[in-house]
Amino acid sequence: MVINWYPGHMARARKQITQQLKLIDAVIEVLDARIPYSSRNPDISSLIRGKHHIIALNKADLSDCIITDSWIETFKKKFGVKAAPVDAVKGNGIKNLLEFLDEVRNGVSEKRKSKGMLPRPVRVMVLGIPNVGKSKLINRIAGINKVKVENKPGVTRSLSWIRLKNDIELMDTPGLLWPKQNDENVGINLALTGTIRPDIVNMYELSLHLINKLQKIKPEIFKERYGIDICSEAELIFNRIADRRGCLLKGGEVDYDRTSRLILMDFQSGKLGKISLEKPEWFIK
């Protein structure tokens, strides 16, 4: 799979974000709860050094909640970073984030007071890879639709401030990928969860990768969702799904495009259940 990891607009966005960071008190790093490792931009840790750091494990409505909880424990224990599961569509978990932000605001106010300075709103930048739900999360925290949200990467193109009533200012930012990425599995996970535009990936190949992953994580799903018995080869499972779902061309041949889209959409929309593709112990010892 050949992926254009670093389009020009991201280099520009990275530069602007770096400049704006001087004004920022805290960063909410938004990760995809299904792939907390693959959705972490490794650049961000060094970029935000010295700032208060909060992690939102967003799209937690689509992830396995036990695995998400173990990621939260891991972030806390191994890195000392507060994290919360969030569903920015329904608003679950927003309260936890607001509590974290309150703590930051109180800390900033105390510090200013001790220096004889007047209080000011706490400034929070929301960072993360494309399509992870940064803008949706901001709209949820604000309680009103302030910024544009769409189900495709690259929607937010510039930095913008959103002022909230409770002395908090949030900055929406464009999604950032990273310049060099050699780990094929990370690329596959990002494509599976919708970070990379579908027109630049091979959908058939991607759905075979998904089938292979599901065989390890949740093998019973093929029977449950598609009524097919377990068989070892991903290609065979793919063809049986096509058959079951009538994704066939006129002569009865498999419609690869339609079947791939069906399987990927079933995963992305949660029709295959709550599935986490990554466990912390696979990455962090």
Ligand SMILES: Nc1nc2c(ncn2[C@@H]2O[C@H](COP(=O)(O)OP(=O)(O)OP(=O)(O)O)[C@@H](O)[C@H]2O)c(=O)[nH]1
């Ligand atoms: N199921 C689910 N979908 C979500 C959640 N948060 C956001 N989405 C959806 O994810 C898609 C992307 O949301 P955005 O807020 O535009 O993502 P973004 O990170 O701002 O994306 P860019 O601006 O392109 O970097 C939209 O279709 C949202 O409705 C969530 O918690 N659960």
Ligand SMILES: [Mg+2]
């Ligand atoms: Mg956005």
